[in-house]
């Protein structure tokens with residue numbers, strides 16, 4: 001009889017131990033990753049899904065060469081639209097120093113949320129910046145899904161050209177819906193190089209081979225993707241013979257900076 005009680009106690013302890021282990025395993029299990037969309041899997045996973053290539057591309061000097069010196073100009077163009085202490089969201093991480101320049105401009109009293117759909121890219125920037133810029137938050141998310149927070153500025157830096165048309169429309173509309181009453185969305189992206197641009201045909205060929213959704217930005221203005229385009233003032237500036245554009249959609253009628 002005594003033995004039986006001991007057995008029951010032992011069984012109960014064992015049951016409790018297993019329950020605790022199962023709970024811990026549930027809690028420690030990594031959160032489900034956002035599934036990568038087909039356009040990333042097909043065209044961009046070699047870069048965004050590869051740590052080594054991402055590390056190579058994450059070089060300010062290399063980006064300057066690849067953009068023929070324009071990366072600095074484009075970063076400055078986006079920074080001019082941000083005030084210190086602002087609450088800013090960027091959809092899509094970038095290589096080089098665009099994120100840190102933006103975090104510096106916002107400062108420690110602002111807030112800088114960076115959303116990316118790729119777990120690897122998000123971890124890359126989190127490791128790089130989490131101790132340097134406490135104002136930065138790293139969000140694993142899809143810019144095509146509605147965003148609940150409101151921001152002073154939403155940045156889409158070289159993201160739109162990578163997206164197929166329906167995703168472009170979703171991301172543009174989500175960005176516009178997530179600015180507050182005085183807010184703005186800043187788009188930095190490719191545009192339509194002037195006909196005499198020495199690189200026009202090279203870029204077109206490159207796009208057709210490797211970036212099939214980029215040419216839509218040659219044919220269509222960004223405001224044509226917006227459902228409520230009349231709720232915003234749209235301003236545009238172009239750079240490097242119209243190779244690049246900055247478009248600002250703001251709730252208030254402001255000068256483009």
Ligand SMILES: C[S@@+](CC[C@H](N)C(=O)[O-])C[C@H]1O[C@@H](n2cnc3c(N)ncnc32)[C@H](O)[C@@H]1O
Pocket residue numbers: 040048091092093094095096115116117118121141142143144157158159162171
């Ligand atoms: C912002 S783009 C630009 C990268 C560019 N080559 C650069 O550094 O200038 C690339 C990033 O956007 C992310 N991305 C693509 N589609 C996304 C989406 N729907 N939502 C959030 N992030 C996305 C990719 O995972 C990638 O990290």
